[in-house]
Amino acid sequence: MSKKPETGSFVTEITPRSEDFSQWYLDVVRRAELADYSPVKGCMVIRPYGYAIWELIQQALDVRIKATGHVNAYFPLFIPESLLHKEAEHVEGFSPQVAYVTHGGGEELEERLVVRPTSEAIIGTMYAKWVQGWRDLPILINQWANVVRWEKVTRPFLRTTEFLWQEGHTAHETETEAEDETRKILDLYAEVCESVLAVPVIKGIKSDSEKFAGALRTYSIEALMGDGRALQAGTSHNLGQNFAKAFDITFQARDKSVQHVWGTSWGMTTRLVGAVVMTHGDDSGLILPPLVAPYQVVVVPIGRDNWRETVLPRAKEIQQELVAAGLRVTLDERDERPGRKFAEWELRGVPLRLEIGPKDIEKSQVLIARRDTREKLGVPMEGLANALRELLAEVQRTLLARALKFREDSTVRADSYDAFKQLMEGRPGFVIAPWCGSADCEAQIKNDTQATIRNMPIGGRPPAGRCIRCDNDARAEAWFAKAY
Ligand SMILES: [Zn+2]
Numbered sequence: 438m439s440k441k442p443e444t445g446s447f448v449t450e451i452t453p454r455s456e457d458f459s460q461w462y463l464d465v466v467r468r469a470e471l472a473d474y475s476p477v478k479g480c481m482v483i484r485p486y487g488y489a490i491w492e493l494i495q496q497a498l499d500v501r502i503k504a505t506g507h508v509n510a511y512f513p514l515f516i517p518e519s520l521l522h523k524e525a526e527h528v529e530g531f532s533p534q535v536a537y538v539t540h541g542g543g544e545e546l547e548e549r550l551v552v553r554p555t556s557e558a559i560i561g562t563m564y565a566k567w568v569q570g571w572r573d574l575p576i577l578i579n580q581w582a583n584v585v586r587w588e589k590v591t592r593p594f595l596r597t598t599e600f601l602w603q604e605g606h607t608a609h610e611t612e613t614e615a616e617d618e619t620r621k622i623l624d625l626y627a628e629v630c631e632s633v634l635a636v637p638v639i640k641g642i643k644s645d646s647e648k649f650a651g652a653l654r655t656y657s658i659e660a661l662m663g664d665g666r667a668l669q670a671g672t673s674h675n676l677g678q679n680f681a682k683a684f685d686i687t688f689q690a691r692d693k694s695v696q697h698v699w700g701t702s703w704g705m706t707t708r709l710v711g712a713v714v715m716t717h718g719d720d721s722g723l724i725l726p727p728l729v730a731p732y733q734v735v736v737v738p739i740g741r742d743n744w745r746e747t748v749l750p751r752a753k754e755i756q757q758e759l760v761a762a763g764l765r766v767t768l769d770e771r772d773e774r775p776g777r778k779f780a781e782w783e784l785r786g787v788p789l790r791l792e793i794g795p796k797d798i799e800k801s802q803v804l805i806a807r808r809d810t811r812e813k814l815g816v817p818m819e820g821l822a823n824a825l826r827e828l829l830a831e832v833q834r835t836l837l838a839r840a841l842k843f844r845e846d847s848t849v850r851a852d853s854y855d856a857f858k859q860l861m862e863g864r865p866g867f868v869i870a871p872w873c874g875s876a877d878c879e880a881q882i883k884n885d886t887q888a889t890i891r892n893m894p895i896g897g898r899p900p901a902g903r904c905i906r907c908d909n910d911a912r913a914e915a916w917f918a919k920a921y
Contacts, residue, residue, distance in 0.1 A: 501628070502603070521551050565684050609701070623657075623703075627640050636837075637841045638660045641891070655674045672704060735766070735791065740795055802818060807828070873903075
C-alpha cells in the first residue's frame with residue numbers, strides 16, 4: 438500500500454486563534470475549504486464544504502419562512518437605473534456601491550442597468566401592477582438570490598462584493614400589520630441563529646443613522662464574535678409607505694378610498710457562515726454546530742497494516758447504518774495515519790469523531806471523540822444511532838451555552854464617558870450605555886472609540902439617567918460595540 442507524502446492535502450496548520458484572530462479566520466476559511474479567493478476582486482468562491490453549510494442554513498430558514506405564510510419567487514438581476522432613482526434615500530444610500538451594465542449585445546444600452554444591490558425597486562414596480570384592492574393584500578414574497586454591492590475592503594463571507602441571501606418583501610393594508618410582520622421576521626431570524634447556528638443574538642432597533650436606506654425603521658439581530666466584535670446577523674425593515682409612494686403601489690381600501698400599501702423587507706446572508714466560524718472556532722479550527730455540519734460524524738478506522746481487511750468492512754456497515762438512521766456521516770478510508778485524519782477533521786469542525794479498531798469490534802463498541810469538549814467516550818454499537826443523536830443534541834446545546842456565557846462575560850455597563858472609552862480600548866465586547874438619541878453624539882462616540890450603536894434591545898430597560906457622552910437626558914439604552 439502506497440503512503441502519501443507528509444504534505445499535500447493534509448495541511449492543517451493554522452494561526453492560533455488566541456494569537457491573531459483575523460489571520461486565524463482567514464486560515465480556517467481557506468484550510469477548511471469553505472471558500473477561496475477568485476480572479477474577481479472582492480468576490481469569493483464558496484467551495485463545496487462551505488456551500489453545504491450554507492445549504493443547511495438556507496433550508497432551516499426556508500422552512501420557517503414558508504411556515505409563516507410566505508412564498509418564494511424570483512425577480513431579475515438587472516434593474517433599470519431610473520427605477521433605483523425613484524426612492525431618494527434609497528438611491529443615495531446605495532449609489533456608492535452600485536455596479537452598472539452599460540453595454541449588451543455589443544451595443545451601448547439606452548438606459549444603464551443596475552446589478553441589484555437589493556430588490557426593493559424592481560419588486561416595488563411589480564407590486565404596483567399586482568395590487569388593486571385590499572383583497573390582494575398581504576403580499577408575502579421571499580426571494581433567494583445573489584446581490585452585488587461594490588466593496589472596498591472585503592473579507593470572505595463577512596463582506597464580499599457579490600453575496601448570496603434571501604430577501605423578503607411584503608405589502609400590507611395597515612401600518613400595524615407591517616410592523617407585526619417586521620417583528621415576526623426578527624423573531625424568526627433570532628430563532629434560527631440561536632437554535633440552528635447556536636449563535637445567541639440581541640434583538641433590537643437600529644439608530645436612524647444605521648437604518649436601511651429608505652426605511653422607516655430597521656431592526657437587527659446582533660451577535661458577538663469570538664474576538665469580541667459584534668456582527669449584524671440579520672435585518673428586518675419596516676418601510677412604512679416610502680417605497681409604496683415612490684413606486685405608486687396603491688389599493689382600494691375597505692372603505693373604497695385609495696391608499697398606499699405598507700411595506701417591509703428583510704434579509705439574511707452568507708455572512709452567517711462567517712458568524713458560525715467566528716462564534717465557535719478554536720485554535721484547532723472550526724467547531725460546527727451539528728445542525729449545520731455537512732458531516733455530523735466522521736468514521737475513522739484504526740488498525741495495523743491490514744486494517745482494510747480487519748476493520749474497514751465493519752466501519753462501512755456502521756456508516757451505512759447511521760446514514761440510514763438520518764445522520765450525516767462520512768467515512769475516512771484514505772491511506773493516512775489516523776492522527777493526521779483526526780487533525781484534519783478537527784480543523785473542519787466535524788462535531789463527533791467515531792474511531793473503530795479491532796479491539797472495539799471484539800467488544801462491540803466504538804470510541805467517540807467530541808469536537809467541542811474533546812471528551813472521549815466508549816459507546817456500544819447496539820443502539821449507536823440513538824446514542825449519537827443524543828450526543829449531537831448535547832453538542833448543539835453546549836455550543837449555544839458557551840457562546841451565551843461568552844457574551845454575558847463580555848457585556849458591561851458604563852456610567853461615565855471616560856469609563857466607556859477605557860472599556861472600548863481595553864476589552865472587547867458590548868458596552869451598554871444611555872444615549873440621548875442625537876446623531877452627533879453617536880458620530881462623536883464612533884470617532885472617539887470606533888464603537889457604533891449595534892442596536893437598542895426590544896423590551897430593554899427604559900432609558901434612565903443621562904447620555905453617556907453629552908449629559909442630556911437619555912432617550913434609549915444602547916448596546917455599543919466595535920463591529921464587523
Ligand atoms: Zn448625547
